[in-house]
Amino acid sequence: DTAVSQTPKYLVTQMGNDKSIKCEQNLGHDTMYWYKQDSKKFLKIMFSYNNKELIINETVPNRFSPKSPDKAHLNLHINSLELGDSAVYFCASSRGGNSYEQYFGPGTRLTVT
Amino acid sequence: GDSVTQMEGPVTLSEEAFLTINCTYTATGYPSLFWYVQYPGEGLQLLLKATKADDKGSNKGFEATYRKETTSFHLEKGSVQVSDSAVYFCALISNTGNQFYFGTGTSLTVIP
Numbered sequence: 001d002t003a004v005s006q007t008p009k010y011l012v013t014q015m016g017n018d019k020s021i022k023c024e025q026n027l028g029h030d031t032m033y034w035y036k037q038d039s040k041k042f043l044k045i046m047f048s049y050n051n052k053e054l055i056i057n058e059t060v061p062n063r064f065s066p067k068s069p070d071k072a073h074l075n076l077h078i079n080s081l082e083l084g085d086s087a088v089y090f091c092a093s094s095r096g097g098n099s100y101e102q103y104f105g106p107g108t109r110l111t112v113t
Numbered sequence: 114g115d116s117v118t119q120m121e122g123p124v125t126l127s128e129e130a131f132l133t134i135n136c137t138y139t140a141t142g143y144p145s146l147f148w149y150v151q152y153p154g155e156g157l158q159l160l161l162k163a164t165k166a167d168d169k170g171s172n173k174g175f176e177a178t179y180r181k182e183t184t185s186f187h188l189e190k191g192s193v194q195v196s197d198s199a200v201y202f203c204a205l206i207s208n209t210g211n212q213f214y215f216g217t218g219t220s221l222t223v224i225p
Contacts, residue, residue, distance in 0.1 A: 004156075033213070041151070041200050041218040056212070090156055100206075101147055102213060104156035 003027050004105040006091050012111045013081055021076045021108045023091030031055075032074040033092040033102065034066060043090075049074050050096060081112045115140040119203045119216030126193055126223050134188040134201055134219045136177075142208030146170075146179050146186040149202040151218070157202060160188075193223045 004025045013019055025032065033056075034046040047066040048056035054066070063079040078085060091105040120135040138144065145164040149157040161170030163179035163186065170177050175190045186203060203216040 041220070043157075043202065043215045043218070045213065045215075092157075101159045101162055102157075104149075104158070106156045 004091055004093055004103050006089075006105040006108050008108060009106065010109050010111075012113065014113055015081055015083060017081050018077070018079045019081060019110070020078070021089055021091075021110075023074045023076070023105060025072055025091075025093040025103070027093055027103060029093040029095050029103070030071060031094050031096040032068065032071075033094075034074065034076050035090040035092065036060075037088045037090060037107070039087070047074075047076075078110075081110075083112050086110055086112045115144065115205060115207050115212060115214050117203050117205055117214050117216040119219055121217070121219065122200075123220040123222060126221070128195055128223055128225050129192045130223075132188070132190040132193045132197075132221070134203075134221070136186045136188065136203035136216060138184050138186065138203075138205050138214075140184075140205055140207060143181075144205040144207055146177070147204040147206070148175070148177055148186070148188050149204060149215075151200045151202065153199070160201070193221075195223045195225055197221060198223050 007022045031050045033048045049068045052068045065077045068074045088107045090107050092102040094100045094102045116139045147162045148160040150160045151157045161172040163170040166181035168179045177188045200218045200220045202218045
């Protein structure tokens, strides 16, 4: 069973389009995250949700909007895609608290043309 | 604020060589420390962790010791294999438990 899953794995789209990436975890975790990894492998946290509530919202454009319908799902919607949004987006989850590691999904490679 | 500084790569080693990847941190209180590994085309996987000073995390021949006096958590392996080729990330979770900080990643290539 996949612990943290993301769909789609690859996403190629044109500038100006709106797209969504879905994430689901079956670990029973309370906290979920979205990260962006650039071409140099640098990881940047974007958002964190705990029990469906937003707890971390780093400086990202307003075009990015997370949505958590329940604590097992955290989706990422991106409006008006730009070339600079091309990256790999990772979803992760954890139990919360300062002893618990994060579990990562396989990533979604977004290419904006 | 809290942060993690990791040695820059890329690192290239011959098979069976000794590996050290340096990681130092800045944090208030007592964070938990982690090493993650990312194999090509995959997500990050937890490699090992340590939650208090002097703890040693170990897994798959890799080790790292939480050193509060030097604020370090260096990753070591005595004999690397080609299959260890990956990107390694040092990370910490803050004392409050709601902030995760990753290092910039170190790419390791092991050649036969």
